[in-house]
Amino acid sequence: MAITMAQALNQALHDAFEADDKVVLFGEDVGTLGGVFRISDKLQERFGDKRCFDTPLAESGIAGTAIGMAMYGYRPIIEMQFDGFTYPAFEQIVSHVAKMRNRSRGTVTLPITIRIPFGGGIGAVEHHSESPEAYFAHTAGLKVVSPGTPSDAYSLLTESIFSDDPVIFFEPKRRYWLKEDATLPVSTEPIGTCVVRRQGSTATLAAYGPMVKTCIETAEAATAEGWDLEVIDIRSLTPFDHATIVESVKKTGRLVVVHEASTKLGFGAEVAARIQQEAFYHLEAPVLRVGGFDVPYPAAMLEEFFLPDVDRILDAVGATLEY
Amino acid sequence: MAITMAQALNQALHDAFEADDKVVLFGEDVGTLGGVFRISDKLQERFGDKRCFDTPLAESGIAGTAIGMAMYGYRPIIEMQFDGFTYPAFEQIVSHVAKMRNRSRGTVTLPITIRIPFGGGIGAVEHHSESPEAYFAHTAGLKVVSPGTPSDAYSLLTESIFSDDPVIFFEPKRRYWLKEDATLPVSTEPIGTCVVRRQGSTATLAAYGPMVKTCIETAEAATAEGWDLEVIDIRSLTPFDHATIVESVKKTGRLVVVHEASTKLGFGAEVAARIQQEAFYHLEAPVLRVGGFDVPYPAAMLEEFFLPDVDRILDAVGATLEY
Amino acid sequence: MTDTGGSIPDPIEFLPPDPPIQILDDDGNLAEVEGYSVDDLTDEDFQNLYRHMVVSRRIDKQAINLQRQGQLGVYASLLGQEAAQVGGAYALAAQDWVFPSYREMGAAVVRGVDPAQLLHQFRGTWLSGYDPYEFNFGLLSIPIGTQALHATGFAMAAKFDDRDLVVMVYFGDGATSEGDPHEALNFAAVYDAPCVFFVQNNQYAISTPLSEQTRAPTIAHKAIGYGMPGYRCDGNDVLASYAVTRRAVKRARDGEGPSLIEAVTYRMEAHTTADDPTRYRTPEEMDEWERRDPIARFEKFLRAKGLLDSDLKEQIDADVEKMATRIREEIYEAPHGDPLELFEHVYVDPIPALAEQREMLSRELQAAGSSTTDEES
Amino acid sequence: MTDTGGSIPDPIEFLPPDPPIQILDDDGNLAEVEGYSVDDLTDEDFQNLYRHMVVSRRIDKQAINLQRQGQLGVYASLLGQEAAQVGGAYALAAQDWVFPSYREMGAAVVRGVDPAQLLHQFRGTWLSGYDPYEFNFGLLSIPIGTQALHATGFAMAAKFDDRDLVVMVYFGDGATSEGDPHEALNFAAVYDAPCVFFVQNNQYAISTPLSEQTRAPTIAHKAIGYGMPGYRCDGNDVLASYAVTRRAVKRARDGEGPSLIEAVTYRMEAHTTADDPTRYRTPEEMDEWERRDPIARFEKFLRAKGLLDSDLKEQIDADVEKMATRIREEIYEAPHGDPLELFEHVYVDPIPALAEQREMLSRELQAAGSSTTDEES
């Protein structure tokens, strides 16, 4: 059956609520409205307003109270309404969510899932198209995950909710309506593994979240050039499974990493740094990065020029082939 | 005359206050007390409490009001009392300080300097030894600077204050008492340039802020192994002058980047990603990173095991020599 | 001197007036309310207020249509809030400043901002469409409540600089829950900043009603916690909104510091064009507020006072219609932004990495251009 | 139902009592204050309160000494705040929870936390030294005000879970300026969370006096802005601190929601051992507060009531001295933390990158160990 990523996420929430009554979800407009993207649709109706509830408009408040609820014994899922509104919660996430277990020497665990619809491509106004994943992938103590397909959305969200570690869960909002034939429940590869989505031999593309689909499309377009691209879905930024990419590079000798976030110190920097170290003798060209430019996310009518697309990725592949 | 970095910073503030009466400084305890590290000592006494003043205890408030004051025409310097207390201001910095000029199409400039004493090594309690520079170096619209010597502290702070772009100015607090023979005022290389602090041929070390001194010490210790290390002071994370490092690598063929921040997606990732791209054929070994571990900053008695030191850097140099 | 916990002076002056200030009742009859006079308003002022409200509403409707026609990405309507916004902004002097949220078309109209320019932000041509220094009107601010701190800092600066300048900041009922407006109110009070915090309590933050946002007796009751007066008015009454703001502005101008105004009103449209309010509110509720329409009420007053006859109304309507048409055309004909402008304004000083990236995009654009040419030839 | 701006019920019950609650005057005479009875306290309770205060002060002194001797990195003294902390915490039941800042040695003593364990955080052995679940006492929290949200969330959870459990959170006058306590007070009110916000107004945030922190008539006046009662008491009066907290706790336990307490007190020591208060306050001011010493005052009361004779005092002093010695020894003899523990608790699930890094540190330690051995041999 064809399901969208939004449906898969909604189903994962319903199933988790059913499986464990300590699972709760709260945030701005997630209850009555079911979230601005309806990802929590019908949760409040089915499970009541002690399990799924609207909060006052305050992201630090949402993250901070989630900590208290988790300490008590709940398993909170919280929603940041948009990527750009995660920043008011930054202190609670970085200073407490990430550190609590370590500073308490293991006595306090915080099984919190922070859902963040992220990325551009939907023609939104300012602050609604940000890709802040690098901030969290640099922060020790967090897991950071982003699905690229509906099945993965279901499986990774389920795993995140039931993980005893806090997880920042980045939902690629432009892929909410992406369809896949799948039957739920589904269990895909665990957090902490990269998955090869397409086998190839000319060069490797690596991406996560919204750019996985773009990379697949690139690989298809590349056949016209006679290039056979391997596509790796990173899925999990922390823990990061570089070994799978190293294996791929041993075969292809070339790697292009793709994301929407600004290139400078985006996750691609970590991938490049790590792979050039682990696969030094296998690389026939430098690892290249295709990311957003190092400018603030632009106005809607200009986003197409900012975002990586098939052409820009093909150019990068071409560049690696010139070495 | 031997001056400390703290004296150089204090002098830079006094001189800037004298040069331009639109320069103001505010933050927690910066007035009467002169700051917990006394970097703003005697500013309020000399220039009055409209130029240098204490604020209520609220970092978002400090950063947010600085934006309004800058829009009006002031040139605000603000202090975040410690690295770990920058996070409450994160939204104002990332969503507004960094973006205002761009979103206003150049009509609003924000000449704000955000001073942050950062890094470990002083045996402090939790949240007082963080290295958050990567968060800001990934954020388009900010300049990010960190001096390693007293002269540079004076010169870079002066340049930051008078820059029309917002600057995040990271003061390596463990080096506040580092001495140098220097006469103030002094003008060193501008923001956006790396400086070779020591010439060498065996391999290159690159660092900024507190780790510059550690790298110099490493280079001295390395002579015992017969290694002649080049040391580059990065100084400016944005703009980042990779060209100087490329030149060095052309000579040495080997690069080790050092910082206190967690290694994963720390600034070293950007340096490695960039240099492996720009100097692919010159590298005889992968770029290696020596950073803090990917764990929260530890308790004071364990910080020596977390922080990069001479031995750990030498090990990394040794590793690059094995290629 | 430290506070040893003794008795404190009676701070009752900070609590809001009860009942809230209303000058025009639902039928447009004028009441005299002590301390909140509108004696300074001339007949022309009354007509101006009306005109501003009518313009705001018409442009608002135009914007919604433009969004439906695919010309704007999204739009946040002020329908129902015209009196609060226009009345508030009208109490400011030319040199004063306004810091808006994203819903302040009415305040923008009063300040003379060209609505077509403002709409560029919603169209996505550029991130913003006007120069704040031209109208003393800050950029639309989307991250909730953050602009309250910018306003406060601006007001602090004016005070330190001994300038006769008052700052007004608009935000919503939902915004009162965020940390930033709290910090702003506190800073403003501590520095006696000439800042007026104007809260449009339109009853909702997207789908979340006021009752789930706060348990305060009223939003105006928050003021005493910062040591400033809290005012409360009928926000669908343009004269009450004006009179209350005038009092707060005078206080600020006289060096007596900031205050907080709560204008009780209602968002008659969806939160934005992307919202579906039927999921969270009833037709009955909307009807009730329809009956309290701020423009209809003011019209009754003007007619009774002989300040609005059919001629004037026709003339205003015709002007407004012309303006709406002009805006529609300007938006339809507006250029696409220049992609290379992505790199223009990020920094004042040149950044080599951006120059490289600009170069790359420029090459891409050329390639795309030449391939188009190729196809065409 | 939306709020059309009509009259609101008189919310005067939320304003703090004036004058603030004092039960013992400066000479230790007991007054009956309606609504704030201490009738439930037995003679043994009175003696317990005294003992807790004396212990807190002695351990505090010990900690300062240990810092001077280089055994602690830094320490934040509670000197002068014993009555507020002990009186407040004493009003809680065993199942209740406390969320402290970094200055709550007195509250920790009441909850039974071993001070030696608590001091590990200041020594830097580990990041914290006790298991919060053992004492229902959260970890010391350094980022100002952040713990107010943890307390609120914990209280919300208890309420959703129908548990008889009240949460109390301590923070300072300075913390009231931060966004987090604001958001916490609002959340707690909206969800009727059984949470008591206990503000120790010790007049300073490091060097910044209350007058530069806020213009509120009193901190307790902030409560009405959240729709909860604000209480104010003499924080150097252990019985007033107890009685006011007891009332707030009862309210919370009875499902009537949160409240805010302001205990007016004074930090008689430096902010921390790293601070130099002579730069910002006068000897006269300190003398004035010395005269209001909370322990001396309570001692007068106990002696007058015949609850403290020289025998008991000697016995308490001897116990306390023994305890101080034990703590001193434990800190002196405390192990260095195990470096490999850096990696132990960061995640529940194993992370390959951390395993690699642990392996690297482990090799370094072995190399250092063997080189030491080499040198020794």
Ligand SMILES: Cc1ncc(C[n+]2csc(CCOP(=O)(O)OP(=O)(O)O)c2C)c(N)n1
């Ligand atoms: C920091 C932040 N969080 C969330 C949002 C998403 N959002 C946009 S408008 C809105 C509701 C605002 O309500 P209110 O303050 O009452 O203003 P109104 O829209 O009613 O004018 C929300 C939650 C945002 N823009 N910024």
Ligand SMILES: Cc1ncc(C[n+]2csc(CCOP(=O)(O)OP(=O)(O)O)c2C)c(N)n1
């Ligand atoms: C978010 C944050 N900003 C700054 C600091 C540095 N700091 C430590 S204590 C303190 C003053 C706190 O004052 P108050 O809340 O009155 O508590 P007190 O120390 O008087 O008990 C400051 C500014 C901090 N710990 N956290």
Ligand SMILES: [Mg+2]
């Ligand atoms: Mg609203």
Ligand SMILES: [Mg+2]
């Ligand atoms: Mg204090």
